[in-house]
Amino acid sequence: xxxxxxxxxxxxxxxxxxxxxxxxxxxxxxxxxxxxxxxxxxxxxxxxxxxxxxxxxxxxxxxxxxxxxxxxxxxxxxxxxxxxxxxxxxxxxxxxxxxxxxxxxxxxxxxxxxxxxxxxxxxxxxxxxxxxxxxxxxxxxxxxxxxxxxxxxxxxxxxxxxxxxxxxxxxxxxxxxxxxxxxxxxxxxxxxxxxxxxxxxxxxxxxxxxxxxxxxxxxxxxxxxxxxxxxxxxxxxxxxxxxxxxxxxxxxxxxxxxxxxxxxxxxxxxxxxxxxxxxxxxxxxxxx
Numbered sequence: 001x002x003x004x005x006x007x008x009x010x011x012x013x014x015x016x017x018x019x020x021x022x023x024x025x026x027x028x029x030x031x032x033x034x035x036x037x038x039x040x041x042x043x044x045x046x047x048x049x050x051x052x053x054x055x056x057x058x059x060x061x062x063x064x065x066x067x068x069x070x071x072x073x074x075x076x077x078x079x080x081x082x083x084x085x086x087x088x089x090x091x092x093x094x095x096x097x098x099x100x101x102x103x104x105x106x107x108x109x110x111x112x113x114x115x116x117x118x119x120x121x122x123x124x125x126x127x128x129x130x131x132x133x134x135x136x137x138x139x140x141x142x143x144x145x146x147x148x149x150x151x152x153x154x155x156x157x158x159x160x161x162x163x164x165x166x167x168x169x170x171x172x173x174x175x176x177x178x179x180x181x182x183x184x185x186x187x188x189x190x191x192x193x194x195x196x197x198x199x200x201x202x203x204x205x206x207x208x209x210x211x212x213x214x215x216x217x218x219x220x221x222x223x224x225x226x227x228x229x230x231x232x233x234x235x236x237x238x239x240x241x242x243x244x245x246x247x248x249x250x251x252x253x254x255x256x257x258x259x260x261x262x263x264x265x266x267x268x269x270x271x272x273x274x275x276x277x278x279x280x281x282x283x284x285x286x287x288x
Contacts, residue, residue, distance in 0.1 A: 001081070001092055004092065005094050006099060010091070025049070026052045026144050028143035029042045029043055031080075033058075033059060033076065034076060036190075038151065041149075041176075042175055043055065043088075050145055054143065056092070056093040056137055057081075059075065060130070062108075062129030062132055069192075109162065111131055117247070118245065119276065127158050138168050144169075147173045147175055150177050150278070151277065157252055159172055177277070184205060185275070185276075187273075187276075189273045189274065190273070193273055196238075197270050197271045201273075203233055203235070203239050204277040207230070208278070210228050210229055215281050245266075258281075261280060262282060264278060
């Protein structure tokens, strides 16, 4: 695995790879490190689809708010490198903040009408930070396919729209959520939780499963489906509900009919950790 710390070095490695593997696909997995099985499943998906795989380790300050956990976000560079190399990653980009955002940089990428939905409403500027850094990574690495986890469903929708609107020649693939045995969606922030908090955090998954059960029994009223999920949340006072919404998975607007299915999305605060989860009802992402 070749590790590159500079943009020039990464571009040179990409050119070298293209020369060696002319016409072959390069898959990219952008990450902020603190890798878990969810990240590694993306590497495996990329290996199955592409001849070469690149990953990134970069804790992006632009997507953290002033009172969020940038300084405390888990970092374990050596472990992350070992995991990626064991999975057969070919290229790893590990830039510094100064490398990615040179002094005086004032340019940002914003996807209007989408970036203030779901987590974007609770975390102003978050998705602007995501789309800015991902557009830079796409420009530097020039992947053919980029792989993201479905846990960050709104992020996937926004990045897909950004790539389309800016004519970036990359296919965006969304891969299934990877869960613990008890149903908790894997997240780097799960490391903040003690045993009791981890047990409380399961309310996110339980609330989604209740909505799914109601949907499968024939319920189609969005308000009643949301109410069924919120009622589950009320049984776990240790978790503060941020939002519980059912939206169109392509526009992130509230669902008013089910012709395009619905994304049931939830976010909650468990101790110092903000966790998210989702399920899709009546919708198949044919582009993944």
